[in-house]
Each structure stands twice: as C-alpha cells, then as structure tokens.
Amino acid sequence: xxxxxxxxxxxxxxPPAAEQRVLLARTNLFSSVPQQFHAMLFVSWSxxxxxxxxxxxxxxxxxxxxxxxxxxxxxxxxxQVGAEHYLVAPGARQPVKxxxxxxxxxxxxxxQLLGVDVERDFETERVEAGERMVTFHLVARAGxxxxxATPRARWVVDRIRRQPVRLDIVLADGRxxxxxxxxxxxxxxxxxxxxxxxxxxLRGGPPMTVELERFExxxxxxxxxxxxxxxxxxxxxxxxxxx
Amino acid sequence: xxLALLALRNLARNRRRTAISLAVVxxxxxxxxxxxxxxxxxxxxxxxxxxHGGLGHLEIALGSASAGRTATLERSPAEGLDDWExxxxxxxxxxxxxxxxxxxxxxGMVSTASGTSAAFxxxxxxxxxxRRMGFSVKLRQGDPVPDAPPREGEDRVMIAQGLAQALGxxxxxxxxxxxxxxxxxxxxxxxxxxGLITTGVQELDTRYLRLSLGSAQRxxxxxxxxxxxxxxxxxxxxxxxxxxxxxxxxxxxPPLAVVPWTExxxxxxxxxxxxxxxxxxxxxxxxxxxxxxxxxTLTMTVMERFRELGTxxxxxxxxxxxxxxxxxxxxxxxxxxxxxxxxxGxxxxxxxxxxxxxxxxxxxxxxxxxxxxxxxxxxxGGAILLxxxxxxxxAVAPVLRVARxxxxxxxxxx
Amino acid sequence: MTAPPVFDARGLSxxxxxxxxxxxxxxxxxxxxxxxxxxxxxxxxxxxxSTLLHLLGTLDEPDAGxxxxxxxxxxxxxEAERTAFRRIRLGFVFQTFNLLPVLSxxxxxxxxxxxxxxxxxxxxxxxxxxLAEVGLGARRGHRPDQLSGGERQRxxxxxxxxxxxxxxxxxxxxxxxxxxxxxxxxxxxxxxxxAHGTVFVIATHDAALIARAPRxxxxxxxxxxxxxxxxxx
Numbered sequence: 001x002x003x004x005x006x007x008x009x010x011x012x013x014x015p016p017a018a019e020q021r022v023l024l025a026r027t028n029l030f031s032s033v034p035q036q037f038h039a040m041l042f043v044s045w046s047x048x049x050x051x052x053x054x055x056x057x058x059x060x061x062x063x064x065x066x067x068x069x070x071x072x073x074x075x076x077x078x079x080q081v082g083a084e085h086y087l088v089a090p091g092a093r094q095p096v097k098x099x100x101x102x103x104x105x106x107x108x109x110x111x112q113l114l115g116v117d118v119e120r121d122f123e124t125e126r127v128e129a130g131e132r133m134v135t136f137h138l139v140a141r142a143g144x145x146x147x148x149a150t151p152r153a154r155w156v157v158d159r160i161r162r163q164p165v166r167l168d169i170v171l172a173d174g175r176x177x178x179x180x181x182x183x184x185x186x187x188x189x190x191x192x193x194x195x196x197x198x199x200x201x202l203r204g205g206p207p208m209t210v211e212l213e214r215f216e217x218x219x220x221x222x223x224x225x226x227x228x229x230x231x232x233x234x235x236x237x238x239x240x241x242x243x
Numbered sequence: 244x245x246l247a248l249l250a251l252r253n254l255a256r257n258r259r260r261t262a263i264s265l266a267v268v269x270x271x272x273x274x275x276x277x278x279x280x281x282x283x284x285x286x287x288x289x290x291x292x293x294x295h296g297g298l299g300h301l302e303i304a305l306g307s308a309s310a311g312r313t314a315t316l317e318r319s320p321a322e323g324l325d326d327w328e329x330x331x332x333x334x335x336x337x338x339x340x341x342x343x344x345x346x347x348x349x350x351g352m353v354s355t356a357s358g359t360s361a362a363f364x365x366x367x368x369x370x371x372x373x374r375r376m377g378f379s380v381k382l383r384q385g386d387p388v389p390d391a392p393p394r395e396g397e398d399r400v401m402i403a404q405g406l407a408q409a410l411g412x413x414x415x416x417x418x419x420x421x422x423x424x425x426x427x428x429x430x431x432x433x434x435x436x437x438g439l440i441t442t443g444v445q446e447l448d449t450r451y452l453r454l455s456l457g458s459a460q461r462x463x464x465x466x467x468x469x470x471x472x473x474x475x476x477x478x479x480x481x482x483x484x485x486x487x488x489x490x491x492x493x494x495x496x497p498p499l500a501v502v503p504w505t506e507x508x509x510x511x512x513x514x515x516x517x518x519x520x521x522x523x524x525x526x527x528x529x530x531x532x533x534x535x536x537x538x539x540t541l542t543m544t545v546m547e548r549f550r551e552l553g554t555x556x557x558x559x560x561x562x563x564x565x566x567x568x569x570x571x572x573x574x575x576x577x578x579x580x581x582x583x584x585x586x587x588g589x590x591x592x593x594x595x596x597x598x599x600x601x602x603x604x605x606x607x608x609x610x611x612x613x614x615x616x617x618x619x620x621x622x623x624g625g626a627i628l629l630x631x632x633x634x635x636x637x638a639v640a641p642v643l644r645v646a647r648x649x650x651x652x653x654x655x656x657x
Numbered sequence: 658m659t660a661p662p663v664f665d666a667r668g669l670s671x672x673x674x675x676x677x678x679x680x681x682x683x684x685x686x687x688x689x690x691x692x693x694x695x696x697x698x699x700x701x702x703x704x705x706x707s708t709l710l711h712l713l714g715t716l717d718e719p720d721a722g723x724x725x726x727x728x729x730x731x732x733x734x735x736e737a738e739r740t741a742f743r744r745i746r747l748g749f750v751f752q753t754f755n756l757l758p759v760l761s762x763x764x765x766x767x768x769x770x771x772x773x774x775x776x777x778x779x780x781x782x783x784x785x786x787x788l789a790e791v792g793l794g795a796r797r798g799h800r801p802d803q804l805s806g807g808e809r810q811r812x813x814x815x816x817x818x819x820x821x822x823x824x825x826x827x828x829x830x831x832x833x834x835x836x837x838x839x840x841x842x843x844x845x846x847x848x849x850x851x852a853h854g855t856v857f858v859i860a861t862h863d864a865a866l867i868a869r870a871p872r873x874x875x876x877x878x879x880x881x882x883x884x885x886x887x888x889x890x
Contacts, residue, residue, distance in 0.1 A: 049427075072426060072464045073428055076429075076430060078429070089429075091432035092432060094419075096354060096419050096421055097358060249759065253759055550755060551757060557749050558744065558769055558772065559742075560740075561737065562736075562740075564772075651711050
C-alpha cells in the first residue's frame with residue numbers, strides 16, 4: 001500500500017519528450033508576448049514600502065526601457081539591451097552600464113514581466129512531470145548572455161492550462177536566489193502577465209508584487225533604446241504622476 | 244638613632260647586592276614610565292588623529308538613526324537631518340564649538356568610461372568648515388574639491404589613491420558615480436577627479452572618495468545631510484560640550500542624538516583596552532621580577548644576620564621592631580630605586596624624544612610616525628608608590644621569618 | 658629580713674630534640690645567686706652552661722622547674738614582658754661580641770638606652786661614660802671592624818652595663834681573646850662588679866677565669882656537680 005502511494009506521488013523524471021518541448025515553447029513568454037509594446041506597471045511591497053508606478057517599453061525580443069514615475073526620478077531610465085542593463089540619468093552623459101549584481105538588485109527588469117527566455121538561452125537538462133505541474137530543469141547555454149546572472153533555472157508550468165506558474169533562478173552552487181510567481185495573466189492567448197510576485201530568496205526582504213495596469217501592443221521607435229543618443233527618450237511626454 | 248637610619252646603614256653593608264637590587268627596581272620603574280609615556284603618546288595621537296581625521300568631537304544625528312548604531316562611521320542620509328542648517332546655527336553659537344559641519348555619507352559604484360568599476364564609500368562635507376575644525380585631507384596629487392557648491396555638470400571629487408589605482412584614473416579623469424537614492428532608485432552622476440588623497444588607512448584607501456555636499460545631495464536626490472560633526476577647541480571639553488549641545492537640542496522634533504567621539508570609535512576603546520592589557524601584562528612581569536629579585540635580597544639579608552637579629556632580640560628589641568627593621572630596608576630599596584628609576588626614566592624619555600625615532604607605519608596605516616614618549620607626571624609618583632608596594636610584598640616572607648625567629652637559635656647560628 | 662636572691666632556680670630542666678635523639682641539657686639544676694655576686698659557671702662543652710645562661714636570661718624557657726628573677730617568677734611573664742625585662746634589668750655579653758657592624762662603638766653602647774626610650778643627650782652622655790669606664794673613651798667613634806677583639810669585647814661590656822642592669826650574663830666572654838686580653842677583660846668585669854654591684858653570671862671553661870672567680874659552679878651532664886665559694890670572697 002505504502003509503495004503504491006509513493007509510486008503514485010513520485011514524479012517521473014525524463015528527458016523532454018516532443019510533447020514537453022511543445023509545452024515549453026507554448027509557455028515561453030519571450031515568444032508569446034508581443035515583441036513591441038508599451039505598458040504601465042504598479043509595483044508594491046507586502047510590508048508597506050512606498051509603491052511605484054513603472055512605465056515600460058519593449059522594442060524587440062531583448063530590448064526594454066523603463067522609467068519609475070515620480071518627481072525626483074525625472075530623466076532617469078533603466079535600459080536593457082540584450083543581456084546588458086544600463087542606467088540613463090540626467091547627471092551622466094552616457095548610459096551607465098550596470099553590473100549583473102546591480103542589475104539584479106535594480107527595481108525594474110524584464111524578469112519582472114517575462115521571466116527569462118527559456119528556449120533561446122537555456123537547455124533543458126531534465127523534466128519532472130507531475131500530474132498537473134511540469135518542472136523543466138534548465139541550464140544556461142554555454143556563452144549565453146544570461147549565463148552569469150542565471151546559470152540555472154527551474155521553469156514550472158501548468159500543463160492543463162498551458163501557462164507558466166513559477167520561475168526559480170538558481171545559482172551555480174544549487175541555491176535558489178530568486179523566485180518569480182506568475183499569479184495571473186491578462187490574455188490567456190498571448191500570455192501577457194497580469195500579476196507577478198517576486199521573492200528575493202537569497203537576500204530576503206518583502207516579496208514584490210507587479211501588476212499590469214495598462215498594456216498596449218504598438219510600434220516602439222528604435223531611438224528609445226539608443227546607447228549613444230538620448231534625443232528620442234528626451235522627447236517622451238513627461239511621466240504621469242506617481243501613485 | 245632611628246630605626247630607619249639603621250635600616251639605611253644596613254643597606255650600605257653589602258653595596259654590590261644593594262646596587263643590583265636598586266638597579267632592578269630602577270630599571271623596572273623606568274620601564275613602566277617609558278611604557279606609560281608611549282601609551283599616553285599613542286592614545287593622544289590616536290584620539291587626535293581620529294577626531295581630526297573625520298570623527299569630530301561630537302556627532303549630531305537623528306535619534307532613530309543613532310539608536311543601536313552609535314559606533315558607525317557610515318550613516319545613510321535616508322535617516323538624516325532635514326533642518327540641519329537651523330541646528331548648525333544653534334550649535335555653533337555655543338562656547339567652545341569651533342564648527343558644526345554637515346556630512347553626507349554615500350556608498351555605491353564608481354565606474355570609468357572604459358567600463359572599470361569599483362565600490363566606493365563617499366564622504367561629503369563643507370570644506371571651509373572642515374578646515375576650521377582641523378580636519379586634515381591628505382592631498383597627494385591634484386587639487387582639493389572647491390569650497391563653493393558645484394554647478395550642475397561641474398561636480399568634482401577627490402579619490403583615495405588605492406581606489407584611483409584600481410580604476411586607473413588620475414586628476415582630470417572623468418568617472419561616473421552610481422548610487423541608490425533615498426527613494427531606493429539608482430542614480431548616476433558624472434564627476435571629474437580633482438585630486439588624489441589618502442585616508443592614512445590602507446583598507447579605506449581602496450574605496451574612499453570625497454565630494455562636495457552639493458554633489459552628494461544631487462546624487463542622492465535630497466537636501467538632507469547624514470549628520471553634523473561638531474569640533475571643539477579642546478578635546479578635554481568634550482563632556483561639557485556634550486551636555487550643552489544636548490540641552491540646546493533637547494526639544495527638537497524628531498529627537499536628535501548627540502554622540503561623543505569615543506562612542507563612535509569602538510576601535511579606540513579596543514586599542515585602549517589592548518594597550519592597558521599590555522601595560523598590565525608588562526607591569527605584572529616587572530612586578531614579579533622586582534618581587535623575586537628583592538625578596539631574594541631581603542631573605543639573604545635576614546639569613547646572613549640571624550645572629551645580629553638574635554642579639555637585638557636578646558637586648559630587648561621587640562619582635563616587631565626587628566621585623567620593622569627588615570621592612571624599612573625594603574622600603575628604602577623601593578624608595579631609592581623608584582627615585583633613581585624616575586630620574587633614569589625621565590632621562591631616557593628626553594633622550595628618545597631628542598633622537599627623534601621614526602617608526603614604520605602601524606598595521607593598516609600609510610604614513611610612518613615619529614615616536615614620542617610623553618611625560619606622564621602621575622606615572623612618576625605612581626611608579627614609586629608601586630615600587631614601595633612591590634617591596635612591601637617582597638618583604639613579607641623575610642619579615643615573617645624574623646617574626647618566627649627563636650632567639651637562642653639565632654644566637655648560636657653560624 | 659634578707660633580700661631575695663637575684664636568681665632563684667629550682668629544679669631547672671631543659672631537653673633538646675636533635676633528630677630522633679633527645680638531649681637532656683639540664684637535669685634539675687638548683688641555683689641561687691644573690692645581689693652583687695660574681696659567679697662562674699664552669700664545665701666542659703655540652704655540660705649545659707649556655708643553656709643555663711639562656712634560661713637565666715629569659716631567652717628560653719625551661720621544660721621543668723621554676724625560676725624567679727628578682728622576686729618575679731619567669732613563668733609568669735609573657736613574650737613582651739620578657740623582652741621588656743631583658744631590656745631594662747639584664748645585660749648580655751657574648752663570645753663573639755655581637756656588636757652591630759653598622760654602628761660606631763658609641764652607637765652600639767647607646768642601643769639599650771635607645772630601646773629604653775632615653776633621650777638622645779642623656780644617651781650620649783651615659784654611653785660616653787660607660788665607654789670611658791671600659792677604657793675606650795677615645796675610640797667611641799670607631800666601628801667594630803676598626804677595633805681589636807679585646808676592644809670589641811669592652812664595647813660589648815659597656816653596652817651590657819650602660820643601662821645599669823640588675824645582672825649581666827656573659828657566655829664565654831673571653832673565648833675569642835688571647836690570654837692577656839682575657840685577663841684584662843676579667844679584671845674589668847670584677848672592677849665593674851665592685852663599682853656598681855652588678856651581678857655577673859659568667860659561663861666559661863677558661864681555667865684562668867675560673868680560678869679568679871669568687872664563686873664557681875661546676876656543671877656536669879646538666880647537673881650541678883659542685884658549687885664552691887672562695888674563702889676570701
């Protein structure tokens with residue numbers, strides 16, 4: 001009896017079958033979410049830290065621009081091009097490249113909305129398939145731009161709903177550093193997330209909730225992501241008031 | 244005829260032995276004086292170096308920031324003073340206060356155009372006030388940060404040598420400072436390296452930089468300061484000033500904490516404890532050596548003079564008079580040895596100070612220091628008292644021996 | 658009514674333990690010494706002469722027997738009283754002189770007076786007198802190591818007499834002196850006895866000294882073997 005129970009509970013571990021590869025592709029937000037969009041995010045913390053409103057633009061698979069709305073934050077942007085993160089500030093003539101550690105600690109990144117590109121940047125090492133949840137154990141591809149910040153990850157998906165449930169960022173030594181929970185989606189077809197919860201397991205601190213307030217697929221000008229010329233960014237309308 | 248005089252004459256009987264005992268006592272005394280003088284020099288040097296190296300005599304910070312974190316040199320302006328200019332005026336009006344200078348502490352990353360970056364610990368202050376307070380910035384190359392608040396885009400910093408070396412920059416280079424502002428957001432500021440400095444501490448030199456108050460506030464997006472540092476005309480006035488500043492700021496909202504420099508520098512207390520420990524250790528060794536050497540001398544004195552002491556007892560000298568005679572011989576040894584030691588110590592201190600010995604930099608420090616031994620007047624008296632105590636202790640065994648002496652045995656002792 | 662004897666010893670016994678062995682130094686000695694007497698205690702080494710002198714001088718206590726000195730039972734005195742008694746009523750002369758080497762002849766003689774609390778002027782005067790009496794007035798500033806053996810013993814005698822004691826106890830006072838000097842010292846003691854009436858109890862085995870003594874007590878194995886007085890005395 002006990003054996004039967006155990007056998008029933010234990011997930012089966014196998015290399016990805018064709019069906020699972022389809023499931024991984026279907027849940028990869030980097031592919032499914034529109035490549036160009038403008039969004040408004042509401043970021044809050046469970047322990048009552050002052051919430052933030054963040055405006056975000058995506059201009060292609062790996063380009064993101066975000067700004068925190070607030071009177072003291074005018075002119076400051078966080079820019080992601082490929083795997084690199086930059087800070088654009090009025091006091092600095094050039095965008096300042098942020099190290100992996102600084103970028104991870106920064107309040108705004110793609111991770112907060114889309115997780116990581118589980119198909120392009122990672123290889124599936126093995127799959128744990130439960131009754132409903134399937135866990136993909138991922139290893140960053142050699143030479144991949146994300147390899148340093150995210151050497152390993154676990155991508156947990158709901159195979160019935162065909163939606164991601166959780167992303168665990170795992171360090172090379174096996175410790176889990178951060179967890180992104182996809183709580184709900186705005187559009188079940190494109191899988192645009194509506195609410196995510198981010199936990200910094202390693203450093204601790206209150207969980208951060210990101211809610212999508214507005215989402216508009218639209219053509220985003222290239223100039224917004226320029227590392228050499230801030231003219232297009234400068235023309236953006238002033239930030240709406242902070243919450 | 245006095246017992247004391249008799250004791251003194253007895254000491255003169257075996258001049259060689261007495262001279263050796265006196266030499267032991269005098270050397271011990273001089274060693275204690277030199278140690279005390281060197282310690283006083285170290286404490287004085289350390290305290291003044293700490294006070295004028297950036298601690299000030301008093302710190303005024305928010306009570307909430309200070310609570311539980313007294314002993315810190317870094318205080319975020321997140322919990323800083325908004326109305327610091329008002330507080331500054333109140334405190335600077337007090338007697339004995341040289342100045343109350345605002346400080347902003349900022350930590351972050353500094354990077355160069357070529358992509359090299361390193362962590363930094365920045366301190367911003369009011370250069371004119373800091374000069375008045377005797378704060379020394381050791382400029383090694385280039386220029387200091389100008390006194391006047393910088394205009395936007397003209398921010399300048401002084402970078403510690405170790406940090407400059409790590410970044411590969413020098414005077415005139417442009418670097419970008421990156422820090423988290425008071426809202427928790429990243430901000431960046433381009434600055435020009437005006438000069439290279441040293442803090443005097445190697446470890447700190449690898450991440451230290453100084454900037455003007457305006458630059459730091461611009462980087463952090465605030466008009467607050469981390470704290471106000473108060474410097475007095477004399478260190479000895481610290482307690483008095485502490486009380487007066489506290490009473491002036493008593494009603495301030497939010498409540499302010501006034502912290503004396505000693506509480507902010509646990510290092511000082513540790514060094515003091517270490518030195519006092521060393522002094523006691525050395526003192527104990529000197530104590531033990533002198534006790535052993537002189538106790539032996541006094542015991543020999545008693546052994547050799549059994550017959551004489553027996554005669555004294557036979558003639559009607561009380562047992563305590565005879566014991567007192569031995570005790571007085573010990574006291575003379577302590578007194579004469581102590582006085583000779585004082586003279587010797589004073590001479591050695593004068594000599595060492597006249598020669599001017601340069602010592603290599605202490606661990607972690609950058610600059611060599613000139614050895615100076617301070618005259619500590621109370622140590623001169625204290626050393627003699629100590630030696631008298633030591634000799635009294637050394638005399639216990641011989642005196643007890645005398646007290647137990649049987650007259651008949653003593654008279655027949657050969 | 659006759660005056661009580663200065664020393665009245667009855668059945669004095671004293672034992673010493675030397676390792677396992679017990680030595681009976683005195684075995685029931687009876688001795689009375691009257692005022693003004695000069696008494697020689699004679700006997701070979703180990704006969705108990707020194708032990709008897711120590712007991713008479715209150716430097717030691719008997720194991721058995723009773724001693725009365727000038728009417729006071731010695732056993733009734735405590736340590737402090739015995740010390741005070743010696744200081745005031747007794748004088749001592751030793752074979753090896755036992756002068757304090759750091760003091761001059763004058764200062765050595767002043768010592769008993771100083772112990773008795775006599776003022777410094779009085780001390781000086783009396784010590785000077787005592788030294789003159791023993792013929793050393795001119796050498797009072799000398800220290801013992803600057804004096805001959807005989808001179809040293811004269812200083813010791815002056816020291817023993819300076820405070821006018823009841824009795825002087827002398828243990829082999831001529832033991833370290835040549836025969837000529839010994840005779841002089843003995844002569845001096847006799848003349849001082851005549852001058853001051855001080856009792857002298859002298860332990861010696863010097864035949865010349867014994868021959869001159871008015872009263873001779875011979876000790877043998879801790880007992881009084883004979884007690885003779887010269888007819889002329």
